Amino acid sequence: MAQSVAPVSSRxxxxxxxxxxxxxxxxxxxxxxxxxxxxxxxxxxEQGATSLIAGKDVHEWVHDGRHLLGFPCH
Ligand SMILES: [Zn+2]
Structure with a gap:
């Protein structure tokens, strides 16, 4: 029995x-x-004299990023 090959469909x-x-x-x-x-x-x-937002919240949120990117911190 011959097997038919399905025609290659074009994409x-x-x-x-x-x-x-x-x-x-x-x-x-x-x-x-x-x-x-x-x-x-x-x-x-965002800390100290250049801080736009009072408090340390923003600094604490990005603290690990500061160290990762090599910014001076403490
Ligand atoms: Zn730090």
Missing amino acids: PALPEIAPISLKEIAPWLAFGGILMLVLLYFVGA
Whole structure:
């Protein structure tokens, strides 16, 4: 008995992905950069004279991050 080989089905067509232009992604890059700078500020400089938020809560929350990134602490 001859076995038939199933025909090789062609792959389903993938949707075309349009390349993202720099002009489209630039605002998101700027937003992400600003977010990273704010995070870096809170991890690295939110204490003492440069503190924007009173108290030590923010410092305590990011304390391990300070040590991990090598910022001076105590
Ligand atoms: Zn510390």
